[in-house]
Amino acid sequence: MRSHLFSHAPLYAAGVALVAAGNVVNALFPGVLGRFTDDLHRNGLSAGAVQQYSLMLLAIGIGYGVLFGGGQLINHRLGRMFEFKARQKLFGHFTGLSEHYFSKNGGGKLLSYFMNDVTAVRESIANGLNQMTNASVLLVSVVAMMSFSSIPLYLVAVCVLPLLAIPLLVVYFGPRIRRKSAAVQEALASMTASAEEQFGGIRVTKTFAAEEVARSRFGETVDRIRANQLKLVRSSSLFQSALPFTGALSLVIAILYGGYLTIHGQLSLGGFVALTLYLRMIINPLQQIGNIINMIQRSRASLERLNALLDVQPDIREAEDAVVLAERAPVSLSIRGLTFAYPDSDHEVLRDIDIELPAGQTLGIVGKTGSGKTTLVKLLLRVYDPPAGTVRLNGIDVLDLTVESLRERIGYVPQDGFLFSTTIRDNIAFFNRQAEDAAVEEAAKLADIHANIQGFPDRFLTKLGERGLTLSGGQRQRTSLARGIVKKAPLLILDDSVSAVDTVTESRILANLRSARKGMTNIVIAHRISAVRHADRIIVLENGGIAESGTHEELLQKGGYYASLHAIQEEGALE
Structure with missing residues (x-):
């Protein structure tokens, strides 16, 4: 915020100056009206004099409106500019954070920073x-x-005396309002997270007829917001009512004391009218001060939350002398002595992993759920950092590579590939939106989704619903596979990427890939033996370690887990 204010200091100065000038002009109104009253009371006024006073009051009104309105326009535009930049900065910061951060903070909570906190700060800057x-x-x-008017200074001092209570009220209520505002923002974040979860799982809720359970869970978060907001409202209302009370007290003093002086001829009637108008003008700013302090305390709580978020450092950092991995060179993989446990956990997910995958070959990985297959992939992609020296691409430690070049050279297709709410073409060409239509169609053919797409009215321009729910599970998976294929990365990783299709379609897709990616490096993770049987080498992971290794034929001869899994699947296929 400091950077924004300093970079636009001239415009802010202009906005403040216009608003200030407008209020100086507005403050002339009671004095002019007071003189008009005195002249009218003493001598009477001609039509020309009345017209002159009327024009003066009209000029004051127009001057105030133009100056104040112009200042408001400038400040509101600058506030919206801050809002835009802040959200851009937040999103850029989010894209640099690691998966570990997102696993601890849900999307709903992160959205609250964009919506609630940025808006609160923007309002304090503008309004x-x-x-x-x-x-x-x-x-x-x-x-x-x-x-500077005809009003005696001692009378001015007596009337303004109650206003000295304002600093004491600010000191007392300010910190309380800020703390309660922070609690409200946290509660709003919880509500946003709960709403996102409930909307995402609405189909499950309906199929289980659990609408009442969903309403109850969401109601709990709303109740927390209400409780926190009521606490904030009590403090804010008490504070905001105390300020106008001081102004009203000044007005009462003016009426009593000023009226007494007017009756006894020590203050003119015009002076008394001007005094009461001046004090009436004071009450509105006092009310505004209450609003301002409430707003500032709320925005300060939001600003503290935003600064705390921006202070979060990504877990994945590049070395200062990081190397760029060659763009289209074949990729070889070497893993030596890899042992890994997730942050905040002592449980080793992988233990003593040794793998050599020459460039141009295919590695198959099978194993039970939880054996560490996907964790191994996350370490290759540096979603989490492996121990130094344990994972190398083309002989270079992945920790010494730039993250961007590492991930650009790898095409990763997970089991539950996420699809965006845009066209099928944009989903497939996600890595390169400028990809030629021919390349997109070729990738769709290799993934065996082309015929399905051609059956849609808008074909590749068909817009998908949220998370791609317009498509079936198998169609979503094949569209995600096409996205990985069109990247033409030197290393392609399929993480159980054809599990949602039938075996015939799976065989067709894998045959297409063997032909299209001949001479390129591939890793195929699967539960089905049919998906990895043609790999140059297959490893079996069990409890985080390599239990078996070899070709398809070699593993069948060993008679271990791989052979038993093959027998079970062959028996199921025959049935």
């Missing part, structure tokens, strides 16, 4: 700045006008 300038300048102008 708060306008109101602060308006209130402070108007207060000073009114007090100055009162001092």
